Amino acid sequence: MVSVRRIGLVVHGGRPAARDVAERVRAWAGRRDVAVIDVDVWTDPGSGSMAEAFATMGAGIDDATGALDLVVTVGGDGTFLRGVRVAARHDAPVLGVDLGRVGFLTEVRPEEVERALDACVDGTAPVEPRLTLRMRASRPLSIPPEIEGLLRYGRGPALPPPVQRPGDPDDVGYGVPVDEVAVNDVVFEKLARDRQASLGVYLDAKLFASYSADALIVASSTGSTAYSFAAGGPVVSPRLDALVFTPVAPHMVFDRSLLLAADETVGVRVLERSGRVAVSVDGQLRGVLEPGDWVAVHAGATRARLVRLRPTDFYGRLRARFGLADAAAATADGTPPADYRPSDDVPMPDDIAQLFRDL
Numbered sequence: 001m002v003s004v005r006r007i008g009l010v011v012h013g014g015r016p017a018a019r020d021v022a023e024r025v026r027a028w029a030g031r032r033d034v035a036v037i038d039v040d041v042w043t044d045p046g047s048g049s050m051a052e053a054f055a056t057m058g059a060g061i062d063d064a065t066g067a068l069d070l071v072v073t074v075g076g077d078g079t080f081l082r083g084v085r086v087a088a089r090h091d092a093p094v095l096g097v098d099l100g101r102v103g104f105l106t107e108v109r110p111e112e113v114e115r116a117l118d119a120c121v122d123g124t125a126p127v128e129p130r131l132t133l134r135m136r137a138s139r140p141l142s143i144p145p146e147i148e149g150l151l152r153y154g155r156g157p158a159l160p161p162p163v164q165r166p167g168d169p170d171d172v173g174y175g176v177p178v179d180e181v182a183v184n185d186v187v188f189e190k191l192a193r194d195r196q197a198s199l200g201v202y203l204d205a206k207l208f209a210s211y212s213a214d215a216l217i218v219a220s221s222t223g224s225t226a227y228s229f230a231a232g233g234p235v236v237s238p239r240l241d242a243l244v245f246t247p248v249a250p251h252m253v254f255d256r257s258l259l260l261a262a263d264e265t266v267g268v269r270v271l272e273r274s275g276r277v278a279v280s281v282d283g284q285l286r287g288v289l290e291p292g293d294w295v296a297v298h299a300g301a302t303r304a305r306l307v308r309l310r311p312t313d314f315y316g317r318l319r320a321r322f323g324l325a326d327a328a329a330a331t332a333d334g335t336p337p338a339d340y341r342p343s344d345d346v347p348m349p350d351d352i353a354q355l356f357r358d359l
Contacts, residue, residue, distance in 0.1 A: 080096040119307075268296075
């Protein structure tokens with residue numbers, strides 16, 4: 001049995017189906033005498049300046065919720081990623097109810113929500129640990145007040161030139177920790193529409209190359225099927241602890257992704273005459289870098305814990321979500337079986353038994 005006394009509920013309120021499922025979660029909790037705390041992770045940039053909206057996103061969540069034993073998200077992967085940020089502060093598992101379209105993180109269907117919650121309490125629900133990403137930076141990340149102008153006009157005449165920041169190791173040491181956790185990726189992206197981002201990339205503190213690109217992506221294995229994949233990066237099993245570095249539209253011959261070990265770091269420094277660079281965490285803008293600033297991305301010490309109802313068929317989900325089709329030339333030559341293994345009454349050889357322990 002697992003003690004679940006307080007649930008944080010993150011709902012995509014713009015979907016009627018999500019509101020319906022949320023009511024079912026509340027009803028289940030009422031029968032179990034479990035408290036449900038609605039967590040607002042959404043902001044309305046129209047209610048104030050864009051900089052203020054981004055800067056306060058998620059502020060005060062800890063004070064408003066208190067300790068949480070479980071976070072339930074109802075929506076798609078975007079809703080789930082916001083829920084993971086809440087759960088990370090409480091070291092709580094996350095149960096994602098899937099109402100999205102092309103996601104890989106939420107797997108519990110709406111009709112299964114009560115059974116999934118029962119499994120959480122009974123301790124029978126599988127929990128997948130996933131690598132997270134953390135950062136250190138030469139200074140705390142911040143959003144400049146003129147962010148609207150940066151996004152709209154880039155380096156237009158209405159904006160002052162970027163300020164050169166101190167970023168040498170002797171000046172800033174190992175920098176400061178950034179209070180953010182990423183499940184999918186950290187992205188460094190140009191703000192100026194008329195100019196590339198010029199960035200020095202360091203692997204384990206050694207310069208690898210200087211890139212002029214639209215963006216640079218540092219993804220986890222979980223995030224390999226998100227922005228990195230769209231930019232030409234590889235698909236990586238979420239069970240593999242790894243970092244994936246993928247440049248987006250680089251102006252150089254070498255445009256390949258790099259697959260890095262989880263104990264390696266990716267450092268990014270904005271070059272002296274580069275334009276400003278936006279830093280996004282799981283798709284949310286979290287800071288703007290000036291020339292001289294640097295950020296190092298590394299594996300987090302803690303993991304996101306994803307609640308499942310059944311063992312995940314990652315590759316089957318990959319095939320379905322991306323609508324993968326067999327090569328016409330191959331199907332003309334035969335039809336392969338959906339599964340390729342003997343029946344259960346055939347003894348498993350000892351030398352491969354460990355490969356199928358979760359199947």
